[in-house]
Amino acid sequence: MVAAMVLAGALPEVRAWDGRVEIDQARVPYTITNSGSYVVTEDLVCTSALKSVIEVNAEFVTIDLAGHVLTQQTNWYGIHATGRFITVRNGTVWAPATEADYAVYLEGLYGRVEGVRCRQFKNIGISTSSGSLIRDCVAEGGGGSVGLYGIYTGSGSLILDSAVKGFYSAFPLSWGFYAGSGVLLDGCHSVSNGNGGDYRAIRTGMGALVKACSVSETWGSSSAIGIEVGGGSLVADCDVRTTEASGTEETAIQGGEATLVTRCVAGESMKGVVVGDNSLVKGCVVENAGARGIHAGHNSLVRDCALSESAIIVSNGSLVAGCTVISTNSSSPLTALTIGAGCYVLENHLDSWGTGLRIDGNHNRADRNFITAVTDIDARGASNLVIRNRFNAYGASGLTNDFAGEVVTGSAGMANVRPWANVDH
Amino acid sequence: MRKKISIGVLVVLAAAGWADEGAFEIANPCTITNPGSYVVTRDMASLIGSAIIVQANDVTLDLKGHTVSGGTIFSAHDGAIYQPSTCKNLAVRNGVIVGGWGPGIQAYGPGARVEAVSVRGSSGGGLLLGDAAAVADCAVFSNTLGSSAAPLVVLGAGSRISSCAVSGNRGTTLIGVEAGNDVRVNGVTVRENRAAGGAFTGIRVYEGAILDACLVVSNAAATALYGVDADAHASVQACVVKGNSTAAGSIFGIRAAAYARVLGCSVWSNRSGNSAAAGISVGMHGRVEACTSGGNVASLGYGFYLSTNVIAKSCVATANGSSGFLARNGCRLRRCVAKGNGTRGFAVYDWNQVEECVADNNGTSSADAGIEVLGNNNRILNNHVVDSYRGIVVSGSGNLVVGNSGVNAVTNFSIGAGNSYGAILDQPGLNFSETSPWVNFELQ
Numbered sequence: 088m089v090a091a092m093v094l095a096g097a098l099p100e101v102r103a104w105d106g107r108v109e110i111d112q113a114r115v116p117y118t119i120t121n122s123g124s125y126v127v128t129e130d131l132v133c134t135s136a137l138k139s140v141i142e143v144n145a146e147f148v149t150i151d152l153a154g155h156v157l158t159q160q161t162n163w164y165g166i167h168a169t170g171r172f173i174t175v176r177n178g179t180v181w182a183p184a185t186e187a188d189y190a191v192y193l194e195g196l197y198g199r200v201e202g203v204r205c206r207q208f209k210n211i212g213i214s215t216s217s218g219s220l221i222r223d224c225v226a227e228g229g230g231g232s233v234g235l236y237g238i239y240t241g242s243g244s245l246i247l248d249s250a251v252k253g254f255y256s257a258f259p260l261s262w263g264f265y266a267g268s269g270v271l272l273d274g275c276h277s278v279s280n281g282n283g284g285d286y287r288a289i290r291t292g293m294g295a296l297v298k299a300c301s302v303s304e305t306w307g308s309s310s311a312i313g314i315e316v317g318g319g320s321l322v323a324d325c326d327v328r329t330t331e332a333s334g335t336e337e338t339a340i341q342g343g344e345a346t347l348v349t350r351c352v353a354g355e356s357m358k359g360v361v362v363g364d365n366s367l368v369k370g371c372v373v374e375n376a377g378a379r380g381i382h383a384g385h386n387s388l389v390r391d392c393a394l395s396e397s398a399i400i401v402s403n404g405s406l407v408a409g410c411t412v413i414s415t416n417s418s419s420p421l422t423a424l425t426i427g428a429g430c431y432v433l434e435n436h437l438d439s440w441g442t443g444l445r446i447d448g449n450h451n452r453a454d455r456n457f458i459t460a461v462t463d464i465d466a467r468g469a470s471n472l473v474i475r476n477r478f479n480a481y482g483a484s485g486l487t488n489d490f491a492g493e494v495v496t497g498s499a500g501m502a503n504v505r506p507w508a509n510v511d512h
Numbered sequence: 513m514r515k516k517i518s519i520g521v522l523v524v525l526a527a528a529g530w531a532d533e534g535a536f537e538i539a540n541p542c543t544i545t546n547p548g549s550y551v552v553t554r555d556m557a558s559l560i561g562s563a564i565i566v567q568a569n570d571v572t573l574d575l576k577g578h579t580v581s582g583g584t585i586f587s588a589h590d591g592a593i594y595q596p597s598t599c600k601n602l603a604v605r606n607g608v609i610v611g612g613w614g615p616g617i618q619a620y621g622p623g624a625r626v627e628a629v630s631v632r633g634s635s636g637g638g639l640l641l642g643d644a645a646a647v648a649d650c651a652v653f654s655n656t657l658g659s660s661a662a663p664l665v666v667l668g669a670g671s672r673i674s675s676c677a678v679s680g681n682r683g684t685t686l687i688g689v690e691a692g693n694d695v696r697v698n699g700v701t702v703r704e705n706r707a708a709g710g711a712f713t714g715i716r717v718y719e720g721a722i723l724d725a726c727l728v729v730s731n732a733a734a735t736a737l738y739g740v741d742a743d744a745h746a747s748v749q750a751c752v753v754k755g756n757s758t759a760a761g762s763i764f765g766i767r768a769a770a771y772a773r774v775l776g777c778s779v780w781s782n783r784s785g786n787s788a789a790a791g792i793s794v795g796m797h798g799r800v801e802a803c804t805s806g807g808n809v810a811s812l813g814y815g816f817y818l819s820t821n822v823i824a825k826s827c828v829a830t831a832n833g834s835s836g837f838l839a840r841n842g843c844r845l846r847r848c849v850a851k852g853n854g855t856r857g858f859a860v861y862d863w864n865q866v867e868e869c870v871a872d873n874n875g876t877s878s879a880d881a882g883i884e885v886l887g888n889n890n891r892i893l894n895n896h897v898v899d900s901y902r903g904i905v906v907s908g909s910g911n912l913v914v915g916n917s918g919v920n921a922v923t924n925f926s927i928g929a930g931n932s933y934g935a936i937l938d939q940p941g942l943n944f945s946e947t948s949p950w951v952n953f954e955l956q
Contacts, residue, residue, distance in 0.1 A: 150577075243703040319754050321752055321776065345804050369776075370802075429872050450955055490955060507949075
C-alpha cells in the first residue's frame with residue numbers, strides 16, 4: 088500500500104481513478120517519500136528558494152507529468168531524486184529566469200526519463216546516473232541559459248531519439264550529450280550549441296556505441312568537437328557538419344584507441360575524423376576538412392572512404408585502401424595522403440593540386456594507386472616500395488633510397504612486360 | 513497449495529489515460545479469466561506465488577507506474593505476472609515488477625508484449641516469454657538468480673527486443689538475453705552482471721537472428737564467458753564487447769556459428785582466466801568484416817578465429833595473446849591488419865588465402881612470425897610484413913607465396929621445400945625492371 092505523505096502542508100493525499108497520487112499546485116514544492124506512482128494534474132510553479140518543484144526521497148517512483156509544464160522560478164531543481172529506479176515522463180520542465188540548476192536530476196541508478204522537454208536551465212537539462220534510459224527528450228537553451236550539460240548520464244545507459252539544441256554555454260568546457268562508458272546513443276541530435284571555450288556536442292566514455300546521430304552548428308571559442316568517444320567505441324551512420332572554433336581545434340568526430348567509424352559523414356571543420364591507434368575508418372565521407380580529413384594513429388585501417396577538399400594522414404603500420412581523395416584547391420593545396428612507416432597503401436585515387444602521396448617514414452608499400460598531383464610522390468624516408476601505380480604526368484621527389492618499379496610512359500612503355508612498373512599516361 | 517484470489521468486483525471505467533473506457537481496475541493480487549484491458553491501481557504484492565495470473569488470451573495490463581511483487585515463497589506458479597503457455601497475446605506495460613521466488617513475467621504463450629517495464633528482485637529470471645514476443649524499453653537489473661536459473665530474458669522464435677538493459681544481476685550461471693530463431697535484438701546493453709559459480713553469456717541467439725547495436729560490457733564469470741553467442745545464419749552488426757573477464761575459464765567476445773555474419777563490431781580488452789580466448793570466432797561459411805579485436809588476453813588469445821571457408825575483410829587485430837588471425841581451412845583474409853600480437857599476425861592451416869594484409873611487429877621470439885603457414889595449399893599474396901622476428905614462414909607444402917614484401921625481420925622469408933614462391937628480390941633499387949610478375953620483395 089502506498090500512502091504518499093505530503094510534507095509541504097497538511098493537504099490530504101488525493102488519488103486518481105487509477106490509484107496514482109495526484110500532484111497539484113497547492114502542494115508545491117512537493118516531496119515524495121514513498122515509492123509508488125504519481126501524476127501531475129496541472130501546470131506547477133515553484134517560487135520557494137532552495138526547493139525543487141518535485142523532490143523525491145524514495146526509490147521506485149514513477150512521475151507522470153501528463154503533458155504539464157513545471158516551472159522553477161528559483162535557483163534549485165525542477166525534479167530531483169537521490170534514490171534509484173525513478174521514472175519521469177511526459178512533460179516540460181523549464182526555468183524562465185535561468186537561475187535553476189537542473190531541470191531533471193536523478194542521482195540514483197537506473198533512472199528513466201521519457202518524453203521530457205526542458206528549457207533554459209542554468210547548468211544541466213537532464214542528469215541521470217548509470218544504467219539509465221533517456222528517450223524522446225529535448226534539452227533546449229535560450230533565454231541566457233548557460234548549459235554545462237544538455238543531457239548527462241553515467242555508464243551503461245541508453246540515450247535514444249533525444250536532442251540538445253540552442254545552448255550557448257558560459258562554461259569554458261561544456262557538453263551537449265555527456266555519457267559514461269558502455270553507453271548506447273541512437274538517433275540523437277545536437278543542433279546549434281556552443282560555448283566560450285571548449286565544446287563537445289556528444290561525448291562518451293570508452294566502449295560506447297554512437298549510432299545514427301547528427302550534429303550540426305557546433306562551436307567553441309577555443310575548441311569544438313562534434314562527436315568524441317573513448318577507446319574501443321563504435322561510431323556508425325552519423326552525420327557531423329559545421330564544427331567551428333576560433334582556436335585551432337575543430338573536429339567532427341574524434342575517438343580514442345581502437346575506435347570504429349563506419350558510414351559517417353563529416354564536413355566543414357578543420358578536422359574530419361581523428362582516431363587513435365588500432366582504429367578502423369570505413370565507408371566515410373569527409374568534406375572540407377582540410378589536411379586532417381581522416382587522421383588515424385598507428386596500425387589503423389582506412390578503407391573505402393571518399394574525401395573532398397580533405398586529406399588523409401595515418402601513422403605507422405596502417406593500411407589505406409580503396410579511398411578517393413580529391414582536392415581542387417590550387418591556392419592552398421593539400422597533400423592527399425600522408426603515411427608514416429611500415430604502411431600499405433593500395434588502390435587509392437589521390438588527386439591534388441599539391442602532393443598526392445607523402446611518405447614520411449621507411450618500409451612502406453605503395454601499390455596500384457592512381458595518383459594525379461603536382462608532386463605525385465614526396466618520399467622522405469627510405470626503403471619504401473613503390474610499384475604498379477598509375478600517374479598522370481609523373482613527378483616525384485625524394486625517391487632515392489627506395490625501391491620503385493620503373494616508370495613507363497604510355498602504350499609504348501607498356502609494350503614490354505614490366506609487371507611491377509609504374510605507368511605514367 | 514496457494515489459494516487463488518479472483519477479482520471480486522470489476523469496475524468499468526470512464527475514459528482516462530491509456531486505459532480506454534471499459535478497462536478493469538485491479539487493486540489486489542488476482543486471476544484474470546477474461547480478455548480485455550486491465551489497469552493496476554496500486555502497488556500490490558503476493559505472499560505466495562504470482563501476484564497476477566492471466567488465464568485468458570488478449571489481455572492488456574497497464575501497471576500505471578505501480579509495483580507488482582510476486583511471492584517469496586515457492587508455489588506452483590512462477591512469475592509475479594504469469595500466463596500459462598496455453599494462452600497468448602499478453603501485453604504488459606509501464607511499471608515495476610519484483611519477481612520474488614519466480615521470474616518477473618512468465619508468459620510462454622505466443623504474442624506477448626512488454627514495454628517500459630523494470631524487473632528486479634527475482635530469483636527465477638526477468639522476462640520469460642514465448643514466440644513472437646515484443647519487448648521494448650525494459651530493464652532487468654539487480655536480480656539474484658537461484659542456482660538452477662540462468663537466463664534473465666528469454667524470448668521465443670520470431671521475437672523482437674529493443675532498447676533494453678540487463679545489468680547488475682547475479683547468479684551461479686547467467687544468460688543476459690536468450691532468444692530463439694529469427695529474432696531481432698536491437699539496442700540491448702548487458703552490463704556488470706556476474707556469474708559467480710559458472711558461465712556467463714551476454715546475448716545468446718539462435719538461427720537467423722539479427723543483432724544490431726548491442727553492448728556487452730564489464731561482465732564477469734567464474735568459468736566460460738561468451739559476450740555474444742550466435743547460431744547459424746545469424747547477423748551480428750555494430751556490437752561492442754568490452755572489458756569482460758573470467759576467473760578460470762575461456763572467453764569469447766563474439767562467437768558466431770556457420771553462415772553467420774559479423775559486421776562492424778568491436779571486441780576489446782576481454783580477459784581470460786585460463787589459456788583460451790577469442791575476440792571474434794566465426795564458424796564455417798561465415799563472414800566478418802570491418803571489425804576490430806584487441807587486447808584479448810590469454811596465452812591462446814586470438815583476435816579472430818576463423819573456421820572453414822570464412823571471409824574476413826578489413827579487420828584489425830591488435831595485442832592479442834597469441835595470433836591476430838587464425839584461419840583453419842578455406843578462408844579468405846583480405847586487407848586486414850595484425851599488429852603487436854603475442855606470437856603471429858596471421859596463422860593459417862590449409863587452403864586459405866591471405867592477400868593485401870599488413871602484419872606489423874607480431875611476436876617476440878624466433879618462433880614467432882608475421883604470417884605463418886602451418887598447413888598446405890594456401891595462397892599468400894601481396895602482403896606487407898614489417899618488424900617481426902620472422903616475416904613470412906611456410907612450413908607446409910603446396911603453398912603459393914607471391915608478390916609479398918618483407919622488411920626488417922631477422923628472416924623476412926622462410927619457405928620450406930614443396931612450395932611455390934616467387935623469387936625473393938632483395939632491395940631491387942630504384943627504377944627496377946623486373947620481368948617476373950611473381951617475385952617477393954625484401955626491402956631490408
